[in-house]
Amino acid sequence: MSELATLQRWLTSIIIRPGKFHDKILAADHTYELDHTRVVRSSPAVSGTERMQIYARGYVLRLMECLRADYPILQHLLGDALFDMFAQAYLAHVPPQSYSLFDLGTNFPDFLLASRPQHTAEQQQFDLPIELARLERARAEVYRSKGTESNTHGTPYEQPVFFMFESEKLATPPCLRLLKLQYPLISFVKAVEQGEQPPIPPPRDSLVAVSRKNYTIHMQELEPWQWHFLHELETTGNYVQAVQESAPLSAMPQDTLWANLMLWVPVAVDLGYISKQS
Amino acid sequence: MHMKTTTTNRLGLPNLGLGVGLRSKHYSYLMRNDPVVDWFEIISENYMNNFGYARHILEYVAGIRPIVMHGVSMSIGSTDPLNTAYLQQLKELADFVQPVWISDHLCWTGVAHINTHDLLPMPLTMESLQHVAARVQKVQEFLGRPLVLENPSTYMEFEASTLYEWEFLSELVRRTGCGLLLDVNNVFVSSYNHNFDPELYIRSIPHHAVVQIHLAGPTSCGPYLIDTHDQPVPTPVWHLYRLAQELTGGVSTLLEWDANIPDYPELIAELNIAKAVMRDEFPDVPVFRAEQEVVPTPLDHQMQVEHE
Numbered sequence: 001m002s003e004l005a006t007l008q009r010w011l012t013s014i015i016i017r018p019g020k021f022h023d024k025i026l027a028a029d030h031t032y033e034l035d036h037t038r039v040v041r042s043s044p045a046v047s048g049t050e051r052m053q054i055y056a057r058g059y060v061l062r063l064m065e066c067l068r069a070d071y072p073i074l075q076h077l078l079g080d081a082l083f084d085m086f087a088q089a090y091l092a093h094v095p096p097q098s099y100s101l102f103d104l105g106t107n108f109p110d111f112l113l114a115s116r117p118q119h120t121a122e123q124q125q126f127d128l129p130i131e132l133a134r135l136e137r138a139r140a141e142v143y144r145s146k147g148t149e150s151n152t153h154g155t156p157y158e159q160p161v162f163f164m165f166e167s168e169k170l171a172t173p174p175c176l177r178l179l180k181l182q183y184p185l186i187s188f189v190k191a192v193e194q195g196e197q198p199p200i201p202p203p204r205d206s207l208v209a210v211s212r213k214n215y216t217i218h219m220q221e222l223e224p225w226q227w228h229f230l231h232e233l234e235t236t237g238n239y240v241q242a243v244q245e246s247a248p249l250s251a252m253p254q255d256t257l258w259a260n261l262m263l264w265v266p267v268a269v270d271l272g273y274i275s276k277q278s
Numbered sequence: 279m280h281m282k283t284t285t286t287n288r289l290g291l292p293n294l295g296l297g298v299g300l301r302s303k304h305y306s307y308l309m310r311n312d313p314v315v316d317w318f319e320i321i322s323e324n325y326m327n328n329f330g331y332a333r334h335i336l337e338y339v340a341g342i343r344p345i346v347m348h349g350v351s352m353s354i355g356s357t358d359p360l361n362t363a364y365l366q367q368l369k370e371l372a373d374f375v376q377p378v379w380i381s382d383h384l385c386w387t388g389v390a391h392i393n394t395h396d397l398l399p400m401p402l403t404m405e406s407l408q409h410v411a412a413r414v415q416k417v418q419e420f421l422g423r424p425l426v427l428e429n430p431s432t433y434m435e436f437e438a439s440t441l442y443e444w445e446f447l448s449e450l451v452r453r454t455g456c457g458l459l460l461d462v463n464n465v466f467v468s469s470y471n472h473n474f475d476p477e478l479y480i481r482s483i484p485h486h487a488v489v490q491i492h493l494a495g496p497t498s499c500g501p502y503l504i505d506t507h508d509q510p511v512p513t514p515v516w517h518l519y520r521l522a523q524e525l526t527g528g529v530s531t532l533l534e535w536d537a538n539i540p541d542y543p544e545l546i547a548e549l550n551i552a553k554a555v556m557r558d559e560f561p562d563v564p565v566f567r568a569e570q571e572v573v574p575t576p577l578d579h580q581m582q583v584e585h586e
Contacts, residue, residue, distance in 0.1 A: 002357065002405060003401070003403070003405060003438065004357055004401060004403070004405050004406055004409060005357035005389070007401055007436060007438070008356065008357050008386060008389045008398075009389050009390065011398065012388050012389050012390065012392060012394065015394055015396070015398075016388075016392060016394060038437055039436060039437055039438075040434050040435070040436065040437065041434070041435045041436070041437055041472075043472075043473065045501035045502070046471075046501045046502050048434065051433050051434035051435075051471075051502075052434060054433040054434070054502070054504070054574065055394075055396060055398065055433065055434070055574075057571070058396060058573055058574040059394050059395075059396055061571070061573045062395060062396070062573050062574070063395060065573065066395075095392045095394075096392065096393050096394070096395060097391050097392060097393060098393065099323055099326075099351035099361065099364050099387075099393055100323055100326065100327065100351075101323070101395060102327075102328070104395075143330045143331070144327070144328045144329060144330045144332075145329060145330065146329040147329065147330065149334065175330075212330070215330065215331040215334055
């Protein structure tokens with residue numbers, strides 16, 4: 001390994017490893033056969049160790065700020081101390097690899113899920129934060145995904161027949177996320193964003209669509225037949241197949257579902273749940 | 279004292295005038311008001327693979343003002359292989375934005391595929407110089423344009439270093455034909471942290487290669503300075519700016535402000551101090567002293583989103 005490569009691996013390991021700073025330096029010295037007092041220059045005012053610590057401390061503080069910006073409602077729910085504890089553990093467990101800070105929090109919901117205690121009774125306390133993290137992550141993804149804003153097909157009300165006779169061209173857009181949550185969280189999230197202190201909602205199944213229309217993010221709870229239809233349309237990419245497969249999942253006769261969709265699809269197009277492929 | 283000035287070259291790139299960074303905090307203001315400034319700089323990574331409102335705003339702003347793309351994750355000094363997926367996305371964004379130039383930093387952000395999202399200092403050695411020069415040439419070939427590299431603020435130096443940073447950059451320019459983004463605040467911060475003369479630094483770089491200048495406000499933590507981008511530009515940095523503009527013959531100026539970002543009119547007022555400074559009217563602004571722990575190179579401004 002070149003001297004440059006060795007120095008870079010040595011410093012990276014000191015910056016990203018969890019643990020006490022002095023222990024991290026000694027471990028890196030041992031692994032890369034270096035002596036930190038001979039690697040980093042000291043001055044009378046600031047020792048080499050203090051200089052390295054600026055980078056190590058900055059790494060954690062900077063990325064913690066990014067995670068807080070990514071999951072503000074979760075931070076509100078958990079409180080600063082508990083949120084920071086999980087965020088710090090996450091960064092130690094999954095050091096960032098992507099050039100994009102947007103990817104930093106991708107695996108945070110899964111990390112929280114994997115961090116749940118083994119006992120069922122305690123597990124339930126973790127369900128709400130995990131579900132909230134999933135919803136916040138979905139919103140962040142929808143915010144950046146390709147949307148339907150550049151579509152020039154007009155509103156479904158201007159073109160009332162295309163969804164009836166050209167259903168093969170209907171698809172879910174990339175900026176749609178469908179979530180099955182164990183808590184009704186939409187009102188909770190909106191209240192926190194208004195600066196309120198809403199009560200924690202009791203658990204209940206909640207089928208949610210997160211979508212984007214004219215660059216505005218929308219969250220809405222859906223009826224089971226609506227959610228299952230969209231989910232099957234997203235999975236299969238085929239309107240007829242989506243109807244066939246979502247009807248039993250919704251415990252609804254197919255002809256009823258067909259009739260419901262005749263009325264609802266224009267609304268779904270308008271809300272950005274469905275778009276017309278060119 | 280007679281000041282030696284250079285024949286303006288800037289790699290043939292224009293002097294765009296005074297600009298600011300495009301930040302999400304100002305999106306709604308910019309959609310309703312005249313941007314006033316001559317040009318904008320974007321953080322490239324904020325807009326790469328981002329097809330939401332930010333891209334929409336970028337398209338609008340690029341239609342009315344020149345744009346420069348400034349990156350933080352090329353990691354030109356890393357011993358990892360060049361990230362071709364990153365470069366491809368950078369090129370795709372450049373095809374969309376048509377920036378006047380593309381810049382990044384003389385630094386590395388991590389190794390073993392880890393990105394610390396920090397601008398880590400290079401050991402300033404001949405080995406590093408050869409390594410970085412080879413990579414700059416590859417990037418320039420890929421992008422089909424010169425790369426412009428910024429001097430970072432640094433808080434540590436390697437005992438192995440045998441070159442001053444200005445010597446390293448001068449030789450890098452000679453070998454690769456790359457441009458320089460001279461951050462006069464970073465020169466000020468590093469000179470304080472490593473006890474060198476910031477004026478000597480600015481006098482020693484190849485002025486014909488300086489394409490752009492960065493201004494920002496640092497924070498004093500007592501025995502060292504941190505590049506926080508969250509304060510007004512202090513008087514000593516304005517003096518370095520004046521010197522750099524004189525030596526280069528005049529280059530594009532960009533005010534960076536990335537934390538505690540002021541409202542747009544206040545930001546523009548700070549930028550306009552540059553005009554007074556060029557008339558030798560210097561503001562009396564001390565270096566801000568921190569009362570609490572500060573974050574170098576703040577990034578959370580990149581995460582701000584707006585919901586319904």
